Amino acid sequence: MAPRKGQEIFSATLALLAEKGYEGLTVEGVAERSGVNKTTIYRWWPSKAALLAAALAESEVLALDPPDTGSLRGDLESLVAQIAALLTRPPAADVAVAALGAAVHHPELAEVARRFFADRLAGEKRVFERAGRRGELVDGADPMLVMDLLAGAVWLRTVFRGLPLGEDFAAEAVRAVLDGTARRPAEPA
Template identity: 40%
Template sequence: MQSDRPTRAAASAASRPVGRGPKVRAAVLAATLTELAETGYAALTVDNVAQRAGVHKTTVYRRWQDRETLVVAALTEHIAADIPIPDTGAVETDLRLLARGLIGWATSPSGRAVLSVMLSDAIRLPEVAEARRHIFEDRVRRAAPVIVRAVERGELPGGTDPAEVVRTLAAPVYFQLLITGEPLDEAAADRAARIALAAARATP
């Protein structure tokens, strides 16, 4: 009887439905982002995502009804992707590190995948448009404390709008990334930080 226990345990484990755990969910969403980065939204299929994640496509369909809901889930999950929020004690260095973190994300495989969807015809889907709005609002919300602390330290004028400063910081980065195609490096990040800081200090 004792020798039969491992066999029974293995059979029980094998009989459990596939795709019920957080590891499988994470694998599928990561595979979705990778597929988006490599093939784009138009060419993305649930079959390819499932194959990359190492699961059967029925596992995917148990959680997400179609390609669109899968993509929205992957984008929404990515909202929590880490962009370090610095706290160096000086707004100039905080903004510089914040810009470098943004560039690091935007040029990473997952960041490129997210941005490729934002610029594709998928944005016509209300769910994808809403996910985009949440992503950028979350970026602003996460970075706002950098500006709030600078105001409290007297480095920026009282009444400075944190959201406006963060948008001013991000604007040159996205302009180079999406319009001019110029290299995004530390020099670009530092330049964006200087622009944002000058604009914040000039606020009446």
């Protein structure tokens, strides 16, 4: 299949997913919107789930760009801001929420969604490797846990609570994770 035609199919797939959810996403609808015969789509992707998996993997709609600001704090703030943008700005927000919602209700998509989002967050590894070389990490720091806490905060605030993120949310979230929030008992003299 020509790369341009493939991108048109993927764009149509994600647009329909965002507009109608997984239940409303049909191969027929993708074919109509992309101007491709549905038999052509089925030749390349045997099911709606396979088509969605390919569209998610090939699309830049939900891309994260691992930053290199020169500090762990700066890199994490940039990543949190990117995740926040993905979950608050259409069409990425609609695609992300619909894809994860579909994964909850359709087991054939659960593994696809898990791999997709794991791949999108894989850039975190470089951020933490650089931070380790700069001496910014304590021994035994768990990069995945740090990213889960930060990305989870964005998801919870925007998707589940439906609250807006303030301009300083990324900095506040990173500060809470890196510096903690509890007072430390006074050390004995």
